[in-house]
Amino acid sequence: MSVTERLYYSDSHLIEFDARVVDVTDRVSGWTAIVLNRTAFYPTGGGQPSDTGTLNGARVVECMDDGEQGVLHVVQGAAPERGAIVHGRVDWSRRLDHMQQHTGQHILSQAFVTLFNAPTRSFRVLDSACEIDIELSNPTTEVIERAVQLANNVIWEDRAITIRNVTSEEAAELSLRKEPAREGELRLIEIEGFDLTPCGGTHAYRTGEVGMIAVRSWERAKGLTRIEFVAGTRALVDYRKANKSAREVAALFSSGRDDTPRVAAQMVEENKELNRRVRALEEIAAGVEAERLLATASNGVVVQIFDGRDAESLKKLAHALIEHPGTIALLGSRDKDTARLVFARSADAQGDMSLLMREACAMLDGRGGGKPDLAQGGGKNVAKLGDALAHTLTLLNRAS
Numbered sequence: 265m266s267v268t269e270r271l272y273y274s275d276s277h278l279i280e281f282d283a284r285v286v287d288v289t290d291r292v293s294g295w296t297a298i299v300l301n302r303t304a305f306y307p308t309g310g311g312q313p314s315d316t317g318t319l320n321g322a323r324v325v326e327c328m329d330d331g332e333q334g335v336l337h338v339v340q341g342a343a344p345e346r347g348a349i350v351h352g353r354v355d356w357s358r359r360l361d362h363m364q365q366h367t368g369q370h371i372l373s374q375a376f377v378t379l380f381n382a383p384t385r386s387f388r389v390l391d392s393a394c395e396i397d398i399e400l401s402n403p404t405t406e407v408i409e410r411a412v413q414l415a416n417n418v419i420w421e422d423r424a425i426t427i428r429n430v431t432s433e434e435a436a437e438l439s440l441r442k443e444p445a446r447e448g449e450l451r452l453i454e455i456e457g458f459d460l461t462p463c464g465g466t467h468a469y470r471t472g473e474v475g476m477i478a479v480r481s482w483e484r485a486k487g488l489t490r491i492e493f494v495a496g497t498r499a500l501v502d503y504r505k506a507n508k509s510a511r512e513v514a515a516l517f518s519s520g521r522d523d524t525p526r527v528a529a530q531m532v533e534e535n536k537e538l539n540r541r542v543r544a545l546e547e548i549a550a551g552v553e554a555e556r557l558l559a560t561a562s563n564g565v566v567v568q569i570f571d572g573r574d575a576e577s578l579k580k581l582a583h584a585l586i587e588h589p590g591t592i593a594l595l596g597s598r599d600k601d602t603a604r605l606v607f608a609r610s611a612d613a614q615g616d617m618s619l620l621m622r623e624a625c626a627m628l629d630g631r632g633g634g635k636p637d638l639a640q641g642g643g644k645n646v647a648k649l650g651d652a653l654a655h656t657l658t659l660l661n662r663a664s
């Protein structure tokens with residue numbers, strides 16, 4: 265027999281109780297573990313997080329199941345003494361949330377068994393959602409939504425949920441959803457005409473209390489199907505969030521909330537088409553720009569520094585320039601905090617662009633390279649960009 269009588273076993277809605285302190289242990293930095301002769305606090309276990317609340321006003325931050333040693337209440341602040349009678353109060357909104365998620369899981373798990381003979385292998389209540397891993401082969405959104413629909417129907421039928429304590433012999437005669445994890449007397453949770461399973465958690469009185477179940481997402485994980493779902497209040501919180509996001513996106517498109525997938529898809533297509541047109545126009549613009557630069561170049565050598573042009577844009581211009589015979593392009597750009605360089609020559613011009621590029625990049629505290637007729641590079645020393653190009657021009661003139 266455990267030293268702590270678990271009041272939550274017989275009444276999941278009991279949140280206030282009186283009890284006697286049977287043990288007090290000091291833990292690290294002002295935390296104390298209290299054992300009571302009876303408690304309504306549910307300790308962490310079975311995928312359900314612990315309750316929180318107060319003991320004589322002191323904060324209970326977590327409860328742990330210590331088996332035969334009872335339930336440990338971890339208290340922050342002034343702790344009661346051994347033998348004292350204390351008044352406990354469980355945080356109801358947290359308990360209700362956990363009951364909705366946990367009872368919701370019983371219903372959803374049985375829905376997958378009923379429809380697809382797919383048992384649940386594990387369950388977790390996370391901060392804002394829950395996860396179950398089920399043995400569902402060939403999962404699809406349509407298949408999963410069928411189980412969710414059945415689960416919600418069971419919720420809205422407001423079926424009674426009752427607790428049955430049976431011996432292991434009696435349990436052996438019953439059709440349980442999952443094998444009991446322990447020997448001896450078993451606590452069975454029965455959802456009227458739908459589900460019967462051994463469980464030590466806290467459950468709603470009736471299925472209606474779960475409110476509703478909604479699936480947020482699903483994925484295949486380690487041979488199982490992992491389903492992320494929300495129940496009860498969490499479903500409403502999640503709906504508000506999703507609705508807010510959808511409406512914000514819709515406002516950007518000046519469209520109705522449910523029209524956004526179509527409008528967004530259309531805009532993505534238009535964007536692709538615009539990009540194609542911009543690239544085509546850039547080719548034309550580079551040709552015109554090349555003509556202009558060549559008109560003022562001496563001996564076919566174009567030396568030019570731009571602001572805010574990326575490497576791709578410099579390369580386009582360089583290509584347009586070297587289409588003209590006897591041309592060498594030495595192009596630089598101050599692109600935010602980076603100096604960029606592209607050197608190119610037409611097939612009939614002289615000079616090793618790759619060699620010149622390495623020299624120039626050394627001056628920019630950067631690196632670069634390429635082929636004898638086309639090279640690119642850059643560096644962080646933007647202030648030296650002018651010097652680097654002047655030096656390159658000197659080297660080029662010396663070689664010719």
Ligand SMILES: [Zn+2]
Nearest residue numbers: 366463464465
């Ligand atoms: Zn349960």
